[in-house]
Amino acid sequence: PHFTVAQIRQTFLDFFAKRGHTVVASSSLVPANDPTLMFTNSGMVQFKDVFLGTDQRPYKRATSVQTSLRAGGKHNDLENVGYTARHHTFFEMLGNWSFGDYFKKESIQWGWELLTKVFQLPPEKLLATVYFEDDEAYDIWTKIIGLPPERVIRIGDNKGGRYKSDNFWMMADTGPCGPSSEIFYDHGPHIAGGPPGSPDEDGDRFIEIWNHVFMQFDMQEDGSVKPLPAPCVDTGMGLERIAAILQGVHSNYEIDLFAALIQAAARETHTSDLHNPSLKVIADHIRATAFLVADGVIPSNEGRGYVQRRIIRRAIRHGYKLGQKTPFFHKLVPDLVAQMGEAYPKLREQQQRITETLKAEEERFFETLANGMEILDEALSGNRQQLAGDIAFKLHDTYGFPLDLTQDVCRERHVSVDADGFEAAMNRQKEQARAAGKFKMERALEYTGAATAFTGYHSIQEQATVL
Numbered sequence: 001p002h003f004t005v006a007q008i009r010q011t012f013l014d015f016f017a018k019r020g021h022t023v024v025a026s027s028s029l030v031p032a033n034d035p036t037l038m039f040t041n042s043g044m045v046q047f048k049d050v051f052l053g054t055d056q057r058p059y060k061r062a063t064s065v066q067t068s069l070r071a072g073g074k075h076n077d078l079e080n081v082g083y084t085a086r087h088h089t090f091f092e093m094l095g096n097w098s099f100g101d102y103f104k105k106e107s108i109q110w111g112w113e114l115l116t117k118v119f120q121l122p123p124e125k126l127l128a129t130v131y132f133e134d135d136e137a138y139d140i141w142t143k144i145i146g147l148p149p150e151r152v153i154r155i156g157d158n159k160g161g162r163y164k165s166d167n168f169w170m171m172a173d174t175g176p177c178g179p180s181s182e183i184f185y186d187h188g189p190h191i192a193g194g195p196p197g198s199p200d201e202d203g204d205r206f207i208e209i210w211n212h213v214f215m216q217f218d219m220q221e222d223g224s225v226k227p228l229p230a231p232c233v234d235t236g237m238g239l240e241r242i243a244a245i246l247q248g249v250h251s252n253y254e255i256d257l258f259a260a261l262i263q264a265a266a267r268e269t270h271t272s273d274l275h276n277p278s279l280k281v282i283a284d285h286i287r288a289t290a291f292l293v294a295d296g297v298i299p300s301n302e303g304r305g306y307v308q309r310r311i312i313r314r315a316i317r318h319g320y321k322l323g324q325k326t327p328f329f330h331k332l333v334p335d336l337v338a339q340m341g342e343a344y345p346k347l348r349e350q351q352q353r354i355t356e357t358l359k360a361e362e363e364r365f366f367e368t369l370a371n372g373m374e375i376l377d378e379a380l381s382g383n384r385q386q387l388a389g390d391i392a393f394k395l396h397d398t399y400g401f402p403l404d405l406t407q408d409v410c411r412e413r414h415v416s417v418d419a420d421g422f423e424a425a426m427n428r429q430k431e432q433a434r435a436a437g438k439f440k441m442e443r444a445l446e447y448t449g450a451a452t453a454f455t456g457y458h459s460i461q462e463q464a465t466v467l
């Protein structure tokens, strides 16, 4: 059956509500009082203290649709956007939780029931992974669910770092964590990619749709683990990924909601090829940046605000690539509100503020973007393999190009960026600024000191540094 995004949200929540789960609203993208985390990257974040036992709730089972952001921090998918069919920076995560109540068996059984009975996915297209030592989960999949053993894959702890997957989920470097079991959907042999645990697992044929984490530990700063007060369940399913399957498309970017945003991006950038990857980036980034503004994050030069700025500027640069020379990005806000305003009224309420914030950032960046791109194009002309750190730094310092934006451009042209050189240039400048600050202070003292009169700047250059 075909499900719209709105129907999937509701069906998921209803399914778990019927099984004794309290429906909890999505929390903000900015985690409350948690310095270990830049952004809410999954549904469990608002329950972190419940897992740790330092917060109590009136329920032992919960379900939610959580807005999540994976840009900056431990889970970072910024570099995947525009390149894979399945990654966004901002996405919605469907989840169900047990706080010391049910454990692996119920979690896996309900997951299977929802996918195969309610959503009616063909069981033969589903695979599961388990943590390599987790015989209990392995047995549930093979004996209770009846999945053939060749479709239940044990995934190592990845100590050797051979492949990407490790089936041990951690919210951040510290905090709740545990072994996991993931459900994958096979989109078919016409798409490149291997099954989980194989060398080409990064392809988009076998797409992970639902992670069931069996939370049992609290990771400490020194890498040791403490057991949680009680074993818990934490699951997360990407709304856009399950929507793609239920709408009979391969990529997240082809689902109803994204098709509309990509149309809007095409309209504002006058692009006729709807498959142009820059449109995906713009469609993804309008969601991330609008929700960030709605949750109080405005562009700035540090912390969360700098991630916000980086995402906006990346989107603008992709628009520029498509020929835009003036602000266009904020014009997608009404389209976003049309798609998501009903589920997230804060978008409607803050539509004007969101639009103005994005527009101001656009106007600012368009002042330097063209000149910066000229310098970058010039530097990349010829047969270069690597962009010098000095140039990347100059682009950053004078033209407002975040390093990742420069890297994004270079990657399109198969050129790497000397990130160490960038860092060194940055440190040199900081050093100079410190010296200049000292100089300024000495001069200030000269002003106040009666004995020595200010004699003026010694050179234009010196003056420039002081100012």
Ligand code: ATP
Pocket (backbone or CB within 6 Å): 042, 070, 077, 086, 087, 088, 089, 090, 091, 093, 208, 209, 210, 211, 236, 237, 238, 239, 240, 241
């Ligand atoms: P992947 O291996 O595909 O990057 P993940 O293992 O990093 O996914 P989890 O941390 O297990 O993802 O998150 C739970 C679920 O959230 C995933 O199974 C997937 O359905 C969804 N998800 C994760 N990252 C993204 C993303 N960047 N964009 C859209 N959905 C995502």
Ligand code: MG
Pocket (backbone or CB within 6 Å): none
């Ligand atoms: Mg990931």
Ligand code: MG
Pocket (backbone or CB within 6 Å): 165, 208
């Ligand atoms: Mg994964």
Ligand code: MG
Pocket (backbone or CB within 6 Å): 182, 208, 211
């Ligand atoms: Mg996972």
